[in-house]
Amino acid sequence: MKTLLLRTGLAMALALSAAAAFAANVPQSFTATYHVLQGGQPLGDATLTLKPAGNGQYEYTDKIVGTSGLAAALGASTSEVSRFAWVGKVPQAISYKYAMASAFKPKNRELAVQGNTVQVDDNGKHHSYPAQAGMVERNTLPLALGVALRDGARSATFPVGGRQNIETQTFKVSANEKISVPAGSFDAVRVDRTDQDRAFNAWYVPAKYPVPVKIAQKDGGNLTLELVSYTQP
Structure with missing residues (x-):
């Protein structure tokens, strides 16, 4: 009996040790703030937050508030809230909610993985398609890329859940x-999207941050995000 208890205790200790080691290898919680610019001019401020949500899940939010120009005049803001679970070192999608508030035209989109199916509600239009292991979505994609870079990857490919299907996106370190x-x-590494010309560039300091210090994307508004602060509990 003592031998059995000893073996059981040793097995539990090893399991807890492995879990602790895994937890140390992926981000658990942080807050990062950015200035958002459009065409080089101030547009707003963004806040990224990662925190545990219980049951092995994490909540990752990205909130942007317009503070200048037309964005401020229209009271424009966006909110992206993701739920995911770390599977290996990939933030595998569970759900995603996007909301844009504006005096002009609000928008909403929700994505949820239900069994082997991804269900999407895009402003009242419904789509569904097969889920895929290791799928991320657009909000958690930069985080997934940052973790891959920290582990020494020079290129990475991800299945990304979108409105109507999963899109395979590929990135590589260019400089x-x-x-x-x-x-x-x-001293940063510049990462470019290579599967198609989307004019997307991101600069990472992988040993220091799991998220970019700068993002530049011409597709969808010529936006640039620049890191202001990064804190951990």
Whole structure:
């Protein structure tokens, strides 16, 4: 009996040790803030937050508030809320909610993985398609890429859940560049999307942050996000 108890206790200790080691290998919680610019001019402020949500799930939010120009005049803001579980080192999607508030035209989109199916409600239009292991969505994609870069990857491919289907997106490290943002000056790696021309660039400092220090995307408004601060509990 003592031998059995000893073996059981040892097995539990090893399991807890492995879980602790895994937890240390992926981000658990942080808050990052950014300035948002459009065409080089101030547009708003963004806040990214990661926190545990219980039952092995995590909540990842991205909130942008317009503070200048037309965005401020229209009271524009966006909110993206993701639920995911770390599967290996990938933030596998469970659900995603997008909402854009504006005096002009509000928008909403929801995605939920239900069994082997992804269900999408896009402003009242419903779509469904087969789920795929390791699927992320657009909100958690930069986080997934940051974790891959920290582990030494020079390129990465992800299945990304969208409105009507899963899109395979591929990224690669294109250069090492010095970059200055409000959070400081860094020796960063520039990552470009390579599966198609989307004019997307992101600069990471993988050893320091799991999220980009800068993002530049011409598709969808010529937006740039620059890191202001990054904090952990």
